[in-house]
Amino acid sequence: MTIIPPDTGLPAHPAGDMLATVGSNDQTLRILLKSDLSVRQVLDTTDLRVRAACGGLGTCGACLIQTVDGEFNPPTLAERQKLLPEDLAGGIRLACQLRARSDCTLYLDNPAPHSAWKSLDPTPLYQAHANPTVSEYVYGVAVDLGTTHIRLSLWNRQSGRRIGTRYSINPQVAHGADILTRLDAERLDDQDCRRIGREARAAIIDGIRDILSRDMGEITPILAELGKVLIVGNTAMLTLICGNSGDSLYQPENWQSPIACLPADVDAWRQTWRTPHADIDIAQPLAGFIGSDLLADLLATGITEQSQPMLLADFGTNTEIAVWDGSNLWVSSVPGGPAFEGVGMRNGLTAEAGAICKVSASGLRTIGDVQARGYCASGFIDAIALLLDQKHLKPSGRFAEPLSEQGFLLQTNMPKSAIFASDIDIFQRAKASTAAAMSQLMSYAGLAISDLNRLWICGSFGQHLDLNSGFRVGLLPPIPPERVSLLTNASLAGCEQLLLNPAGPSLLNNIVQRARVVNLGGVFEYENRFIDNLRLQPMSIEEFE
Known part of the structure; x- marks a missing residue:
């Protein structure tokens, strides 16, 4: 079995999508571009982000990118105002204004500094309407606090406009990949409990600030106008971010009953975030382990x-x-x-660049088509299905032949493609x-x-x-x-x-x-x-x- 190398192209991509090869000094990505999204919007979902400070309006002129080959939309008014004619003639464009009309090659000479935050595809998210009853402190933030990832979006609640989205790893994973391990860490003492909660709070405000800096170009004035932050999550994560003890989650009588997740230090929370007018609201869980x-x-x-x-x-x-x-x-x-999050296994990864996300008899495919670093959950499930079909794995979960210390390699000479008996279990x-x-x-x-x-x-x-x-x-x-x-x-x-x-x-x-x-x-x-x-x-x- 062979991996699809970077220069042979992706498998057939959906009709209407364009394949872009985007290079910089230290990395090359292959991504699919959609006709209704700018190059900047797509790159914001990857590790290779352009510099930006205007939310894609083309007014900051920071997201310069070189077109090497391919067909694109004509330069927009914003580009003609920001770029010299000779730059445009030489293929320099603004990524926020650039849309591909064919497969293409691009080069990013001065990418943004690395960030843990990436943008989400907003297509399946909520479509809001204007709400003129919101007359002050019009900005709001929605937060999904997951065990492994944090996802959030910033809105103008009055106009119903989503300003930006972000997701990143929940830093609490350092205390355990699964909920019970993290709660065990929390039970050490009250000080540890509060510290773990502060880590999630710090991550959320960091994500908000990332949106503000790149999509609005200012931070402090907008934080002062933030009126609402709403957080959903599983019960354990909500307990931790509130700084509360998780002991109640170990009591069986609470597994089917609501558990109050209410922070006792909201004023200090606002002060730390510098959001004096924000109503920080925790959507209450349904029961002990149903968030x-x-x-x-x-x-x-x-x-x-x-x-x-x-x-x-x-x-x-x-x-x-x-x-x-x-x-x-x-x-x-x-x-x-942690199996469904791609972690906890010998070569497990979350769904990030380098994660093997597709496996078939014709080869492996990684997110971003970069060197394989391990399996995310979907790739691992594909691998199990293939091993079953090829009789390398029995329905009992045992391998047909004894494994070496290197495990079962789906691709020769690629250690990160190895699967071990403990992973199957x-x-x-x-x-x-x-x-x-x-x-x-x-x-x-x-x-x-x-x-x-x-x-x-x-x-x-x-x-x-x-x-x-x-x-x-x-x-x-x-x-x-x-x-x-x-x-x-x-x-x-x-x-x-x-x-x-x-x-x-x-x-x-x-x-x-x-x-x-x-x-x-x-x-x-x-x-x-x-x-x-x-x-x-x-x-x-x-x-x-």
Whole structure:
């Protein structure tokens, strides 16, 4: 098996997209450009960002980029005002004004300094309307505080305009890749608890400042006009950012009951952020291990407003699952562990540049088409499916032949393509707990697979997921692919709706009122389902009957 080398081109890309090779002094990326997005908007989602300070209006003139070959839109008025005629004639353009009309090659001579923050694709996020009732402190921020990543967006709430989006690694991963490990770190003492919470707070304001500096060109005056910050997340992350003790999450009686996540130091929080007028609001979780991120997913997908039954799964270190039967919402969570975030495995990565995101018999593909550094979750699932098809891996999870110390190499002479028996075991347990929870909740709701109108897969896990591989390894129930919808940033989209839609809180309350929280920890039938789903094979329809 061979990796697609950088000079052979990507596999066929979607119609209407253009392939761009973008170089700088120290790296080269290959990215897909969309006709409705500028080159700057696409590069902002990568590690190679242009310099910027005007939010893409073309007024700062900082995002200079050299066109080497390809066809592009004619120079805009902003470019003619900022660039000399000889520069334009020589192929110099402003990345924020540049749109490709064919495959192309670009060169960035002076990229922006490296940042941990990247932009999100805003297409699947919330589409807001103007709200003239917001008359002062018009700016607002929506935050999805995940175990592994932080995602946020900055808005003008009055005009309904999204100014920018960002995502980055949650710095709390240094204290443990999964929730329970991080809570164990928190239980050391109150001082450690507050310190871990401050790390997440510092990361959020850093992301806000990154948007302000690049998309508005000023920071301090806008922070003073920030009127609302709304944060959703799983219960553990909300507990930590509030500086509260997580001891209550270890008590079984709280697993099905709401837990108050309320910071006691809001004034000090505002002072640290230099946002004197910001209402910092924590969207309250539904129960001990069912956070407001799931509620935001449900709000974004709108499944409780439908008459047809639906299933939703937000894969992550704490996988949250909801089944809507048309009247009631059955919800639970199971420990996915770090497997669905691409970490915790020997060669595991989050979905970042260099992560193997696609595996097939013809080769491996990495995000950014750069040198492979390991597997993100989707690539790992593809790899398992391929190993099963090629009989290198048995449905039991054991390799057909003994492994060497280097593991099983999907590509010769590429150590980062190695898969180990311990990796398979981690995934099997996460897969089994998730599949068992789906079938158990379906049973409680009295639904069969044929009853489901749609399966929603939420979270970054679904960004590169091949549905056929998910079916092959038994992670997804046997539902027609056309009934499956992927919504990568569902929690942030739902948080944006809560921030901006006056009806958002009422819609959220309606979801809460219809929810039935199920603790699967003591359900004997669930334990049997877990054992049945340990095998790496497609889930059977009979399991859901």
